[in-house]
Amino acid sequence: VTTAEITVLDNDTYGNGDPNTFGLPLDQYDWLREHAPVYLQEFDNPLLLDRVWVLSRYADVEAVDRTPEIWACDEATVNIWKVAPIVPKKMAEEIGFGKPAMLMMDGDDHRRNRGVVSRAFTPPVVKKLEARFRDYARQTIDAALAQDGAFNFVDVVAHQMPLQALGDVLGVPEADRAQFFAWVDKFASPFDERVTPSFELVAQSILALLDYAIDLRDMRRANPGDDVMSKIVQASAEETLSEDEVMGNVALLASGAAESTRSALSHAMHQLLLEPEKMAWMREHADDIPSAAVQEILRVSSPFIHFVRTAKQDVELHGQTIAKGEQVAILFASANFDPEVFENPRTFDPTRDPNPHFTFGKGPHSCLGKHVAALEIKLLLEELLQRTSAIRRAGETSYVRDVFSRGVFELPVTMTPA
Ligand code: HEM
Numbered sequence: 056v057t058t059a060e061i062t063v064l065d066n067d068t069y070g071n072g073d074p075n076t077f078g079l080p081l082d083q084y085d086w087l088r089e090h091a092p093v094y095l096q097e098f099d100n101p102l103l104l105d106r107v108w109v110l111s112r113y114a115d116v117e118a119v120d121r122t123p124e125i126w127a128c129d130e131a132t133v134n135i136w137k138v139a140p141i142v143p144k145k146m147a148e149e150i151g152f153g154k155p156a157m158l159m160m161d162g163d164d165h166r167r168n169r170g171v172v173s174r175a176f177t178p179p180v181v182k183k184l185e186a187r188f189r190d191y192a193r194q195t196i197d198a199a200l201a202q203d204g205a206f207n208f209v210d211v212v213a214h215q216m217p218l219q220a221l222g223d224v225l226g227v228p229e230a231d232r233a234q235f236f237a238w239v240d241k242f243a244s245p246f247d248e249r250v251t252p253s254f255e256l257v258a259q260s261i262l263a264l265l266d267y268a269i270d271l272r273d274m275r276r277a278n279p280g281d282d283v284m285s286k287i288v289q290a291s292a293e294e295t296l297s298e299d300e301v302m303g304n305v306a307l308l309a310s311g312a313a314e315s316t317r318s319a320l321s322h323a324m325h326q327l328l329l330e331p332e333k334m335a336w337m338r339e340h341a342d343d344i345p346s347a348a349v350q351e352i353l354r355v356s357s358p359f360i361h362f363v364r365t366a367k368q369d370v371e372l373h374g375q376t377i378a379k380g381e382q383v384a385i386l387f388a389s390a391n392f393d394p395e396v397f398e399n400p401r402t403f404d405p406t407r408d409p410n411p412h413f414t415f416g417k418g419p420h421s422c423l424g425k426h427v428a429a430l431e432i433k434l435l436l437e438e439l440l441q442r443t444s445a446i447r448r449a450g451e452t453s454y455v456r457d458v459f460s461r462g463v464f465e466l467p468v469t470m471t472p473a
Pocket of ligand 1: 122157158159169172180221224307308311312315316359362383414415416417418420423425426428
């Protein structure tokens, strides 16, 4: 690898990912960590930032993620795209598009927004979701077993459960779900024309979903439950979320919760099909998939490849100066394969323990839905492995063309019932 060959922030790198290295450019990550841990990437594309410093070592990714006093979330977009459904408040005013969500906030605004929304993610609330999630898993496997011949695992198995789970978490009534899911699906992968044919369609869906967020708020006010929107309407006067924040946080959930979980499930199945002895191990544990296995799935699937932060002061790092106001791209996916932290990082080891993977982040923004996502993965794999005697590959795995949220596009399989 040489500098000229570094394409770690290029959609095509992930669209053409190597199925034998989890779809990730692991050689490039290794090279960057070793030779250029602070690597300058410039872009010549009006849709992207002009330039970012790429940080690839686990220790640096962690230091940035944990230190919002130096590395701001509220100054630039969440990733290298200049236009996104969620943007910092000051950008929203400037570009006239996008709403503020907690992921793009720091300090008091972040604490207030996260404080309210996190009430829908407490252990007792997540526990209550389990029975419903188990039903979704059963229905999904029913549908998979009813398929005639080969089918795409991503669409038939991995797709539905994360959407339904998001509907539950957010408090979307059954009657609205089909429409809600259709909007949420349009959030996925704006740079892959097979997923979203045009930016106009994406924008229409986003605007419709933002309007719906306000309808949903009014519905939950009249009829509250344990969900995020109910917690939002029940917030005290000092905590109240503005209408823009309500919309922004709904857009955040729409863009962050479903597709990522779908990707993790799909990358997991790809890897199990590639390594039959690991599939056999999982089958032996199908009654109660261990947490270590789920966490290892989350490590190797690394659904979010990078996040962006802005330096609030000049920072010296590994001989480079990152000037105040410049952006860094922290490569979560590279952190997850850093040999300084993970022994044999390229080995998918479902018994790996400890496993301090970076998939959900570690700082003040660390994923609020991490227990929800882990529960979905566990239940779906349990139902799947209990109710099939064999799952086989029926074609090549291909990936979504996306440098931020990396999905599997196609994973053709056949299944034999137990
Ligand atoms: C495998 C699936 C998922 C992955 C990989 C994932 C990953 C992430 C990551 C990397 C962050 C930012 C962390 C940071 O900057 O340190 C995040 C934030 C967040 N996630 Fe997830 N997530 C997943 C599923 C979910 C689900 C299912 C929900 C909710 C139902 C959810 C809700 C959120 C929220 C609300 C935030 C913003 C937290 C904040 O800004 O304080 N995520 N997630």
